[in-house]
Amino acid sequence: MTWDISRRVFMRGAGLAALGVGFHPSSLLVRAAEAAGAGDEVLVSLFLRGGADGLNMVAPYGDPQYYSLRQTIGLGRPGQAGGLLRLDDTFGLHPSLAPLKPLFDEGRMGVLHAVGNYNLGRSHFDAQDFMETGTPGVKGTTSGWLDRGLADIPGRDITQGVAFSAQVPRSYIGGEPVLVAQSLTSFDFRARNWRDEAERLLHAMYDGNPSPVGKTGRETMAAVNVLLRTPEVNAAPANGAVYPNAFVGTSLRQAAGLIKARLGTRTIFVNVTGGFDTHANQIVANQNDYTNLGQALAAFDRDLGPLMDKVVVMVNTEFGRTAAENGSVGTDHGSGFAMLYLGGRVRGGRVHGRWPGLAKAQLYQERDLAVTTDFRDAFTEAAVRHLGVTDAAALFPGYAPESFPGVIA
Amino acid sequence: MSVSPFENGPRAQAAHLLNRIGFGPRPGDIGRVLAQGFDRFVESQVYPDADADVRSRLSGLQTLDYSTARVLELFNADNRTIGPIIDEFNSAKLIRAVHGTNQLQEVLVDFWFNHFNVNLNDGFVRYSLTSYERDAIRPFVLGKFRDLLSATAHHAAMMYYLDNYLSTGPRVVGGVTRLGLNENYGRELMELHTVGVDAGYTQQDVTEAARVLTGWGIDNTGRSGQFMFRLANHDRGAKSVFGLGIPAGGGQEEGDRLVDYLADHPATAQFISKRLVQRFVSDDPPAGLVGRCAATFQGTGGDIARVMLTIFGSREFWDPSVFGAKTKTPLEFVLSALRAVDAQVSRASSVTPVLTAMGMPLYQCIPPTGYTNVGVEWLNPSSHLARVNFAFDIAGGATLAGITTAPRSAAEGADFTSATSVATAVADELFGNRMSFESYEAASRVAAGGSVSMLTRALGLMLASPEFQAR
Numbered sequence: 001m002t003w004d005i006s007r008r009v010f011m012r013g014a015g016l017a018a019l020g021v022g023f024h025p026s027s028l029l030v031r032a033a034e035a036a037g038a039g040d041e042v043l044v045s046l047f048l049r050g051g052a053d054g055l056n057m058v059a060p061y062g063d064p065q066y067y068s069l070r071q072t073i074g075l076g077r078p079g080q081a082g083g084l085l086r087l088d089d090t091f092g093l094h095p096s097l098a099p100l101k102p103l104f105d106e107g108r109m110g111v112l113h114a115v116g117n118y119n120l121g122r123s124h125f126d127a128q129d130f131m132e133t134g135t136p137g138v139k140g141t142t143s144g145w146l147d148r149g150l151a152d153i154p155g156r157d158i159t160q161g162v163a164f165s166a167q168v169p170r171s172y173i174g175g176e177p178v179l180v181a182q183s184l185t186s187f188d189f190r191a192r193n194w195r196d197e198a199e200r201l202l203h204a205m206y207d208g209n210p211s212p213v214g215k216t217g218r219e220t221m222a223a224v225n226v227l228l229r230t231p232e233v234n235a236a237p238a239n240g241a242v243y244p245n246a247f248v249g250t251s252l253r254q255a256a257g258l259i260k261a262r263l264g265t266r267t268i269f270v271n272v273t274g275g276f277d278t279h280a281n282q283i284v285a286n287q288n289d290y291t292n293l294g295q296a297l298a299a300f301d302r303d304l305g306p307l308m309d310k311v312v313v314m315v316n317t318e319f320g321r322t323a324a325e326n327g328s329v330g331t332d333h334g335s336g337f338a339m340l341y342l343g344g345r346v347r348g349g350r351v352h353g354r355w356p357g358l359a360k361a362q363l364y365q366e367r368d369l370a371v372t373t374d375f376r377d378a379f380t381e382a383a384v385r386h387l388g389v390t391d392a393a394a395l396f397p398g399y400a401p402e403s404f405p406g407v408i409a
Numbered sequence: 410m411s412v413s414p415f416e417n418g419p420r421a422q423a424a425h426l427l428n429r430i431g432f433g434p435r436p437g438d439i440g441r442v443l444a445q446g447f448d449r450f451v452e453s454q455v456y457p458d459a460d461a462d463v464r465s466r467l468s469g470l471q472t473l474d475y476s477t478a479r480v481l482e483l484f485n486a487d488n489r490t491i492g493p494i495i496d497e498f499n500s501a502k503l504i505r506a507v508h509g510t511n512q513l514q515e516v517l518v519d520f521w522f523n524h525f526n527v528n529l530n531d532g533f534v535r536y537s538l539t540s541y542e543r544d545a546i547r548p549f550v551l552g553k554f555r556d557l558l559s560a561t562a563h564h565a566a567m568m569y570y571l572d573n574y575l576s577t578g579p580r581v582v583g584g585v586t587r588l589g590l591n592e593n594y595g596r597e598l599m600e601l602h603t604v605g606v607d608a609g610y611t612q613q614d615v616t617e618a619a620r621v622l623t624g625w626g627i628d629n630t631g632r633s634g635q636f637m638f639r640l641a642n643h644d645r646g647a648k649s650v651f652g653l654g655i656p657a658g659g660g661q662e663e664g665d666r667l668v669d670y671l672a673d674h675p676a677t678a679q680f681i682s683k684r685l686v687q688r689f690v691s692d693d694p695p696a697g698l699v700g701r702c703a704a705t706f707q708g709t710g711g712d713i714a715r716v717m718l719t720i721f722g723s724r725e726f727w728d729p730s731v732f733g734a735k736t737k738t739p740l741e742f743v744l745s746a747l748r749a750v751d752a753q754v755s756r757a758s759s760v761t762p763v764l765t766a767m768g769m770p771l772y773q774c775i776p777p778t779g780y781t782n783v784g785v786e787w788l789n790p791s792s793h794l795a796r797v798n799f800a801f802d803i804a805g806g807a808t809l810a811g812i813t814t815a816p817r818s819a820a821e822g823a824d825f826t827s828a829t830s831v832a833t834a835v836a837d838e839l840f841g842n843r844m845s846f847e848s849y850e851a852a853s854r855v856a857a858g859g860s861v862s863m864l865t866r867a868l869g870l871m872l873a874s875p876e877f878q879a880r
Binding site for chain 2: 049050121122123124125126158163165166167168178179180181182183184187189190191192193194197198201202204205206208209211212213214215216217219220223224273277279280324326327328330332333365
């Protein structure tokens with residue numbers, strides 16, 4: 001049985017002779033080179049887990065209700081010490097995201113506000129599930145939207161889709177091979193003095209095994225091979241870029257390494273956990289998380305330099321938070337949120353979207369920032385305009401965007 | 410000996426039972442279980458006696474008995490004392506899981522802690538974690554669900570982790586009415602702990618539940634760290650939560666009524682049963698068994714031991730198609746590997762980084778959903794690589810602080826100069842001979858000679874095999 005470039009063919013032909021494995025790592029690199037020529041745009045998707053509060057991430061200081069809704073956690077006006085960083089007459093950037101302000105001013109960072117979907121619900125688990133599988137309100141969808149996106153673009157090798165995460169993100173569930181890792185450093189077997197024999201016999205065990213474990217084992221071995229031959233993935237950052245010492249920093253540093261190594265990577269997912277679920281003591285939690293996020297994104301932009309023309313970074317979360325603060329100097333689960341974008345094709349320097357306002361009658365259920373852009377429109381725009389996905393209808397079953405938010409040119 | 414994927418004889422059945430009721434066989438366990446008989450073995454697990462051996466192994470870990478107040482006292486005097494306290498707490502878990510005779514009890518402590526998850530890294534939880542597992546989880550894992558639920562609801566760690574200690578009714582401050590409600594615990598009490606997200610409750614019910622629970626908090630987080638109810642913080646208005654009506658003017662008893670109401674709710678029987686069947690039988694829990702477990706749950710007032718008997722006596726549990734079909738979580742893999750090499754554990758510090766590398770840092774699950782019980786969700790290349798490397802490490806007798814291993818015992822009676830002999834012995838001792846021809850044959854093809862022993866390589870491969878990643 002040989003390692004077929006199309007995993008779907010491989011899975012269908014699963015009744016196999018167990019012995020006589022023909023694994024040719026060089027063929028993977030050939031395919032990687034083919035893939036790189038066939039379109040090398042990269043979508044980097046950051047998922048902030050926990051429901052990140054868009055109303056303080058990009059705060060509408062110019063909206064008459066902002067400060068009355070948030071008497072304690074409202075951020076200072078632009079110009080005040082420690083206050084918001086002015087993006088325009090209505091919106092300011094959270095001060096801890098300061099490294100992104102110059103990128104915004106230079107037109108390389110943009111915002112889409114009041115994005116989301118009411119059918120996600122306010123349960124973390126359900127909202128993440130519905131968003132990542134791309135079917136709000138419908139349970140049991142067995143593939144993720146990024147898996148469906150990957151299926152539509154050229155490139156089939158193990159580094160085509162990468163996720164920096166402890167587990168496979170739901171966005172990637174499905175037939176496409178995905179390299180999921182917490183870190184790509186030291187990605188090799190620890191079999192001193194018998195490494196080649198270990199690899200050969202592991203192949204014998206895993207290559208014919210039809211179970212989910214078998215599939216993963218084959219991905220592991222493919223990844224080991226590719227990464228061993230591509231040490232530049234872990235090279236030092238370029239242009240003096242300094243990443244923060246947090247998971248989002250180490251992940252984006254390795255993401256930049258993957259992009260620079262030109263292995264044919266098309267989508268990269270970074271699972272950002274932290275203190276975003278700010279039911280209490282929001283001020284401090286946001287400061288910590290946004291400091292790391294801002295530094296990591298700015299370092300990524302600096303590290304890649306001109307390669308950022310081929311990259312779009314999209315930062316989202318599963319839902320926003322209540323417009324008013326709660327009794328614990330925090331906020332509870334809400335609806336509309338803000339997305340951050342970076343990249344050469346991003347129409348930066350602007351806050352996109354249609355602002356619904358924060359008056360009581362304008363809030364969803366009198367509590368949440370309303371949603372005026374469906375997240376599926378934003379995700380589809382990135383997939384179609386940037387990645388080159390042509391079968392847009394397959395991305396979000398049962399939904400066809402009528403328009404794109406216009407964040408990506 | 411026949412080795413095939415369809416070997417479902419008594420040894421394979423015993424291996425299956427040991428893999429599900431506990432953390433996997435130690436060398437010799439299959440024989441012992443067969444000698445005892447499955448029925449008597451299951452009975453001894455569901456109604457366990459005290460374990461003197463484990464008690465003796467834990468006797469040196471004095472901080473296990475510390476109250477939260479004692480932990481805080483030590484920490485306040487010297488910040489550095491909390492590290493060793495957490496180390497002992499982690500070590501106790503490992504010692505119990507690797508050495509304990511009462512395996513089901515340890516699996517259930519893990520299951521129920523996960524169900525009522527709190528995060529070690531969340532502020533005050535750090536100081537109250539020892540008490541939380543010892544006082545709110547462990548005593549109730551095979552008892553009545555309502556007691557377990559109530560114990561977690563009355564523990565300061567849960568009040569802190571889900572922010573309920575900050576939640577108050579409306580208060581007038583400086584002439585202005587301030588809303589003090591925090592709905593985090595009210596939501597998760599229903600969504601994650603009892604009836605489940607599909608039970609049909611509304612956002613309104615979540616808010617009302619939170620109102621019921623206002624005033625449930627902590628006396629202080631810096632000295633005693635005990636649960637405390639404050640009437641002054643309680644919203645005394647009338648409430649209606651998911652069908653439970655509560656008249657105005659009440660106090661703490663409202664929350665106790667809500668806890669009882671949710672424990673008794675039919676949706677809870679269904680939700681809990683589904684999670685138990687998912688953990689013990691299949692990632693995709695068979696509906697018939699879930700239904701029968703829910704019926705047992707409801708008919709016995711939530712008796713967890715009786716539900717376990719329903720599971721272990723079911724045809725679904727003993728169906729050969731579920732043998733070896735559930736992927737081990739990183740914790741289950743590491744524990745089963747340590748047991749497989751007859752590990753002697755005194756400290757956990759060398760193992761906790763391994764679990765972190767596999768994506769399952771011990772006691773550090775951030776969201777209240779806890780770690781997933783769906784085995785396949787743990788599979789990914791870097792986690793799998795970490796498993797393979799751990800298997801190679803312990804088969805090779807790598808030095809792990811606080812742990813000694815005896816890899817030879819996994820291949821008891823084998824000719825250690827013959828890879829075939831080693832593979833045959835290991836397949837028999839640890840797998841009950843239920844293993845694919847490919848895996849067995851690969852391990853037996855380890856070449857003679859070389860600087861790495863045949864045992865290390867053949868056993869390492871067996872522990873790294875696809876079959877050992879599942880249970």
